Amino acid sequence: MLLASASIPDALTFIVAAAIVIIGALGVVLATNPIHSALMLVMTLFGVAVLFVEEDAQFLAAVQVIVYAGAIVVLFLFVIMLLGVDRPDALAADRHVVQRTASIVLGAAVLVEVILLGGGHWTTGARSVSGSLTNSGSNVSILGKALFTTYLLPFEVTSALLVVAVVAAVVLARRTDQTSTGEPEVGEVEATELRAVRTEGAVIVSRDGE
C-alpha cells in the first residue's frame, strides 16, 4: 500500500526516517537518564529533518538541524549538566499509577482519533493556484519571497519576541537574593538608603553635608 503509490527510494527513505523518529521519541520518554533523553531527542530531530528534505523543504531541514539539534538540545544538555540532575530518575519510582494509566489510555484515544481524521477524506483544502511548489524556483527563494512580502509583519513581531526572550532569560538567570551572601559593604548600604530616599520622591540631599 505504501510502496504502491511511491517509488522505491522514496518509500525506503520514509520508512527508515519514520523508524528513527519513533524510536527516538520512545527513547525520550522511556530513558531514565535525562542525558539519554536529550540524545534521543537529537535522533528524533534528525529523522524529522530527513522527512523535511523528503517533502521538498530543504531550508527548513537545514534550520531544523542547526537550531534544534545545534542550539536547543545543547542548551538542554548545558542545563542538565549545570544542575547536576543527570542521575537516573526512575520511571517506576513515582507512585502515580492511576494518572499514568489514564494518560496512556487518553493518549491511545487521541492517536486513534487523529489517525482516523488524517486517514479519512476530511483533510481537504484548496490547492494553491500559483503552480507547483517545487517547479517555481528554489525552496529558499520561495520561502524568502513569502516571508518578506506576505508575512513581513509576523516576521517583525518575531524579532520583538526574541528580544523579550533574551531580556527574560537575563532577568531569570540573575541571582536576586544578594542579602543571603553575607554582610553588605558600607557603600552598598549608603547607596541603598539613597535609592530609598529617591524612590520616596523626597528632595535628595547630599550626604556629605553640603
Place this chain on the structure above:
Amino acid sequence: MTVNVSWYLTLAAILFTIGAVGLLVRRNVLVMFMCVELMLNAANLTFVSFARSLDDPAGQVAVFFVLVVAAAEVVVGLGIIVAIFRRRPGSTADDAHVLKG
C-alpha cells in the same frame, strides 16, 4: 511519486501522542520539556506535509515561525527551571505545584 501525505500525517499523529503521553507520565521537568519539543515537531511535520500537498508555501513559513517561538520558549523555560532548581535542588514537577517560592 512520493509517499502519500496520509502517511506523514499518521507519523505526525504518532509522534504527537508519544510526546503528550510522555508529558503526562514523566515527573522530571527537563524530560517534560523535551516532550513538548516532540509535540512541536509533530505539528511542524504536519505543516510541511500540507504545504507540499497543497502547493502552498504558507505551511513552511508557519514552521519557520514555530522554530523561532520554540527557541524563545526553550530559553525562557530553561531559565525558569534553573531558578526553581537553584531554590530546591532535585525537585520534580510535583514539588512546584504551588507555583510559589
